[in-house]
């Protein structure tokens with residue numbers, strides 16, 4: 001794969017310019033370009049510049065409001081509702097997460113119930129933003145159907161990611177962020193683009209047959225949940241929390257209302273934050289450090305989030321697929 005070297009500033013500037021030239025205002029482009037840059041910085045390649053053409057498609061079609069002004073309101077001291085004004089999730093987080101953090105520092109536990117947002121990014125930025133305030137964060141969101149419930153051959157669930165961050169005062173939080181599909185669709189698309197096969201169990205082809213060819217899954221096939229019926233149950237939980245509980249679209253409803261432009265559909269997000277300081281009391285961080293030391297000291301174990309956090313430390317330019325850069329440049333002139 002031919003690549004171009006871009007610094008993090010160049011990645012940010014490219015995303016920002018492309019978004020503003022396609023209808024986003026400064027506030028919205030800043031939030032989304034920041035998310036894209038952080039994804040490339042951490043090596044979350046399937047959620048960095050790779051997504052920019054789809055974001056642009058949704059701006060051009062008018063599905064997403066590139067001038068969104070999300071509004072957060074308190075339903076109770078522990079429940080913050082956020083209306084995203086049909087913008088992208090990162091600009092909604094800039095409003096909703098500070099409101100959630102403020103609430104949870106008083107209540108010990110709180111929910112951010114987000115509606116009318118378009119989410120196509122990784123989820124770790126929002127849970128890490130919560131952990132930076134020494135709070136536990138958990139977030140999930142549905143998408144559009146691309147994954148079959150265990151036993152089925154047709155899609156009902158989105159790839160329904162769930163992310164969790166555990167704060168470690170003065171240290172990097174421990175974070176996992178994963179699709180409940182055996183593999184995220186972005187990764188399947190990248191494998192198809194790069195001509196790699198995927199493990200058996202990743203998905204089914206259009207005839208409902210198991211395949212290792214990512215292009216057969218991406219074109220008319222379905223993904224499968226990780227861990228069979230267990231992952232399927234967690235994907236169902238994501239639908240219920242981030243659609244049923246926040247009162248937004250289930251994945252199948254999101255698809256029915258979507259214009260098919262390739263960008264993210266309108267949907268919701270469920271974010272939970274908890275204060276160990278209030279719930280566990282003094283000594284929680286030292287107690288958990290003993291657990292983390294025990295776990296990370298075991299042969300063969302690497303902590304989730306470590307790969308990304310190590311990537312983050314590099315100040316070197318990032319290698320970006322040059323065909324992708326060319327595609328983005330055309331979006332800025334065409």
Ligand code: NDP
Pocket residue numbers: 044046047119120121122123124141142143159160161162163175176177178179180183184185186187301302303304305306307308309
């Ligand atoms: P991965 O399977 O690559 O990783 C999932 C998690 O497991 C990460 O936290 C990762 O840490 C950790 N991990 C990976 N390998 C190991 C290991 N050997 N030991 C311990 N931990 C490990 O992620 P997915 O492909 O499932 O998801 C990719 C992204 O896609 C996520 O960021 C998700 O939010 C996003 N997504 C977003 C959607 C949306 O609609 N907005 C839909 C679906 C997915 P590390 O990061 O350090 O590698």
